[in-house]
Amino acid sequence: MVTLAEVAQHAGVSASTVSYVLSGKRSISAGTRQRVERSIRELGYHPNAGARALASSRSNIIALMVPLRTDMYVPVMMEIAIAVATTARTHGYDVLLLTGEEGPDAVRRVTSSGLADGMILMDVELDDERLPLLRGGGATPPGATPAGAASPGAPDPAMVQPAVLIGLPADTTALTCVDLDFRATGALCVEHLATLGHREVAVIGEAPAVYERHTGFAERTLDGLRGRARELGLRLLHRPCAGGYDSTAVTLSRILDERPGTTGFVVQNESAVEPLLALLRQRGQAVPEDVSVVAVCPEQVAVQGSVRLTSVAIPAQEMGRHAVEQLVAKLRGRVEDEVVLLAPELTVRASSGPASNTLP
CATH class of the missing domain: 1.10.260.40 (lambda repressor-like DNA-binding domains)
Structure with a gap:
């Protein structure tokens, strides 16, 4: 050596x-x-x-907090994590992966121990308990003295871990965030179905626990769906779904009992996509001749199923890359916080077509 x-x-x-x-x-x-x-x-x-x-006085390590919950689609989380790790290496950083559901305790541990120079947090909730520990935490360049003392009861800016969120909380003040614009994503899905003549649309959403936690991406997608549906005069029905065949079967039966005229589905649950297509076939409903399906999912899920899905892709690699670049900028002394929302892109494939009641 x-x-x-x-x-x-x-x-x-x-x-x-x-x-x-x-x-x-x-x-x-x-x-x-x-x-x-x-x-x-x-x-x-x-x-x-x-x-x-x-x-x-630097570790050249970035901590990545990825709570691995059973109600989340882990492949997407891991794709983002890989993008974070590979981008970090190009900037001379290694990545410390934290997968436990520790919340604020993990932030305190990383900050107090000096394990990492900064952190990236995923699975962000609208009112995330970790946020008070992160606000006001711009990087202090080596040798610099923070300007001004912290107000009573507020975190000392010199002691707060420089951080970037992959996700959007309700209040982004004094935070740096990167995310897909999920509100625009929901609106885009509704607009596509509306242009095809669909007036009864059902949303098969994430697992109930995701909404109970008020996870940002799920709530914002739903806001976008509902808001645009109201503007366009569509009837929208949202039902959470745990995913998998049995849960999707129960959810689909409930939707068609409540809204038998449903001709369009928006799916924001990767593990419900293929079960939904199989269940529709069993009911004798052809896609897209009888019903249309639009998904918010990774590209590979959209193109590798039994029907190639019209979808808005989750830009996992781009999200991870942007998060690292934002954090590196903070570590190099950038003071301003920034919210980066990636514009959604809808790709039309074989799963969407004119509503059956508009066909000649």
Whole structure:
């Protein structure tokens, strides 16, 4: 294993000069810096992570909080997590994955221990209990003194963990957030069905517990669906669904009992998509000739099923990438918080067509 002293000898400089080049704590001439960097590359030197952290007061680690709940679609969560990890590496950071449902306790543990320089939080609720610990937590650049003292009872900005949310709470004040615009997503699904002549639309939603927690993406999609349906004069019925064949069968039966004239379905539950298509076939209802189905789901779910689904894709990789880039900007001293909402895109495929009562 190559040492710092060997790099210094190879470059013809002192060990302290190599250290200054690595830490950036002192100005080094361009020629000397290039010579040291060339020696580092040629010798394959990798600074010790622990020593580097002590020298810079940084761990070069990002904590990613991904509560793995049974009522969530884990493949999407993991796709976002992979995007976070791969993007973080391009910026010189490793990722510490926290999968427990610890809420504020996990934020306190990461902040107090110095395990990570910043954190990215997923599965965000409208009134998330973690938020008070994050507000006002812009990054303090190394050596800088925070301006102003914290108000009584408020978190000390110097002690708050720099963070980015993948998700949107009800109040985004003093927070940096990245998410798909789920309200616009819901509106887009309704608009598509309305243009095809559908007037009775049912929504097969997430598991009941997701709404009980007031999870942001589910609530915002529902707001968009309901608001646009009212504007367009559609009758909309929403029913949560645990997913899987049995639960989807019960949900579908309930919908058709309550609204037998339903000709359009919007599905925001990946585990209900294929069971719904199978159940409709069993009932003798063809897709899209008799009923249309629009899904909010990952691209692979939409294209690999028994029917290629008209859908709004979950941009998991883009969400993860944006979250890391936002956090890195905060760690480099950006003070302003920002909300980044990714515009939804609806792709029309084989599962949507004119409402049956509008066919010639």
